[in-house]
Amino acid sequence: xxxxxxxxxxxxxxxxxxxxxxxxxxxxxx
Amino acid sequence: xxxxxxxxxxxxxxxxxxxxxxxxxxxxxxxxxxxxxxxxxxxxxxxxxxxxxxxxxxxxxxxxxxxxxxxxxxxxxxxxxxxxxxxxxxxxxxxxxxxxxxxxxxxxxxxxxxxxxxxxxxxxxxxxxxxxxxxxxxxxxxxxxxxxxxxxxxxxxxxxxxxxxxxxxxxxxxxxxxxxxxxxxxxxxxxxxxxxxxxxxxxxxxxxxxxxxxxxxxxxxxxxxxxxxxxxxxxxxxxxxxxxxxxxxxxxxxxxxxxxxxxxxxxxxxxxxxxxxxxxxxxxxxxxxxxxxxxxxxxxxxxxxxxxxxxxxxxxxxxxxxxxxxxxxxxxxxxxxxxxxxxxxxxxxxxxxxxxxxxxxxxxxxxxxxxxxxxxxxxxxxxxxxxxxxxxxxxxxxxxxxxxxxxxxxxxxxxxxxxxxxxxxxxxxxxxx
Numbered sequence: 001x002x003x004x005x006x007x008x009x010x011x012x013x014x015x016x017x018x019x020x021x022x023x024x025x026x027x028x029x030x
Numbered sequence: 031x032x033x034x035x036x037x038x039x040x041x042x043x044x045x046x047x048x049x050x051x052x053x054x055x056x057x058x059x060x061x062x063x064x065x066x067x068x069x070x071x072x073x074x075x076x077x078x079x080x081x082x083x084x085x086x087x088x089x090x091x092x093x094x095x096x097x098x099x100x101x102x103x104x105x106x107x108x109x110x111x112x113x114x115x116x117x118x119x120x121x122x123x124x125x126x127x128x129x130x131x132x133x134x135x136x137x138x139x140x141x142x143x144x145x146x147x148x149x150x151x152x153x154x155x156x157x158x159x160x161x162x163x164x165x166x167x168x169x170x171x172x173x174x175x176x177x178x179x180x181x182x183x184x185x186x187x188x189x190x191x192x193x194x195x196x197x198x199x200x201x202x203x204x205x206x207x208x209x210x211x212x213x214x215x216x217x218x219x220x221x222x223x224x225x226x227x228x229x230x231x232x233x234x235x236x237x238x239x240x241x242x243x244x245x246x247x248x249x250x251x252x253x254x255x256x257x258x259x260x261x262x263x264x265x266x267x268x269x270x271x272x273x274x275x276x277x278x279x280x281x282x283x284x285x286x287x288x289x290x291x292x293x294x295x296x297x298x299x300x301x302x303x304x305x306x307x308x309x310x311x312x313x314x315x316x317x318x319x320x321x322x323x324x325x326x327x328x329x330x331x332x333x334x335x336x337x338x339x340x341x342x343x344x345x346x347x348x349x350x351x352x353x354x355x356x357x358x359x360x361x362x363x364x365x366x367x368x369x370x371x372x373x374x375x376x377x378x379x380x381x382x383x384x385x386x387x388x389x390x391x392x393x394x395x396x397x398x399x400x401x402x403x404x405x406x407x408x409x410x411x412x413x414x415x416x417x418x419x420x421x422x423x424x425x426x427x428x429x430x431x432x433x434x435x436x437x438x439x440x441x442x443x444x445x446x447x448x449x450x451x452x453x454x455x456x457x458x459x460x461x462x463x
Binding site: 015 | 050053056057058059060061062063065066079082083086087103106107108110111112113115351352353354355356359362422454455458463
């Protein structure tokens with residue numbers, strides 16, 4: 001890796017993106 | 031090679047002459063020198079730099095191809111999912127009388143019957159495709175623990191089913207916490223209980239005003255005692271619903287948790303959200319503090335401020351990640367107490383958005399739920415698309431009366447995303463993966 005770049009977070013794979021979070025929080029609200 | 035359409039750069043506050051790259055489609059992050067950022071633009075980067083940036087996807091071969099691929103993103107996430115997920119509404123009854131109750135006038139002494147519970151277990155068995163490696167259920171309500179015996183029955187059946195198939199089973203509770211005792215957790219834990227999401231709407235004085243028992247008595251002390259009693263037995267997520275009038279008081283709740291020994295290592299994570307509204311059909315008539323959009327300026331301040339207050343005390347929060355709404359995921363369902371099936375908890379009771387039932391299965395809802403609303407040039411060329419995918423169709427519905435068009439979150443993300451990403455970098459060890 002070049003010194004001009006530090007990878008802080010490799011990111012998630014697509015297969016790890018399914019889940020139950022909700023962009024507004026409306027889905028998990030109570 | 032150009033930067034990805036979905037890559038955003040922000041100046042690094044801690045490293046002069048450096049930028050943070052944030053890739054909205056995977057949540058990848060990198061720290062790069064400002065001169066390298068310029069070199070990417072001028073296409074003068076070295077092969078080594080190219081390789082380092084291309085692997086996580088910060089730079090791409092072909093912008094047009096990337097946008098074409100993005101149009102199929104949610105379908106791919108859905109098809110790759112190994113989880114069969116159901117949010118199961120056990121009842122629409124409650125022992126609290128929250129001022130803003132999200133179920134509103136839908137509430138009543140409405141409980142899942144034994145035959146519906148059996149039908150549900152059979153439905154899961156019949157719908158479980160061979161690629162699924164986990165059955166995951168969230169027991170929901172009303173107050174799900176008013177149906178604890180039924181939860182035990184269903185969890186036991188699904189646990190047996192999962193064992194028979196050689197896959198995992200786990201469940202969570204979205205509960206008000208008043209009935210979350212050691213005794214019930216002792217019974218649920220061996221059946222697969224992983225976490226309980228409990229709501230505390232700020233410090234005791236505020237919480238008790240918004241979330242009293244039906245008798246009028248405050249519920250804060252009971253819930254706090256229960257969390258203290260069970261947090262070493264099961265994961266506890268704390269959620270809270272704030273309003274424009276009270277969000278500034280929520281840090282007092284965090285201090286109260288600390289004072290009561292509910293330190294960060296004993297709590298899974300904390301998330302505060304604004305109280306969202308309801309349509310006239312279901313709204314409680316006396317509550318006027320709810321918001322109908324993420325596009326309200328006070329929310330920008332509130333969301334960043336409260337997340338920072340949580341993090342600086344050492345508690346964990348969810349990471350800023352691509353959000354694929356459950357409406358877009360084939361095996362994510364909401365099943366109501368009577369067996370009706372929906373694609374969002376906010377839609378239960380709205381017959382026009384019922385997508386089927388446990389007897390007859392699921393009908394096509396592509397058009398009724400406007401699933402392709404974001405597949406247009408404007409959205410596909412927006413860096414925020416993976417954090418939004420057209421926004422919240424439920425909020426769009428209650429605000430505008432339909433799901434046509436998008437619930438654009440650009441102005442909200444313009445205002446807050448930089449701060450949220452910098453929080454994820456600064457507090458990396460407290461960000462849930």
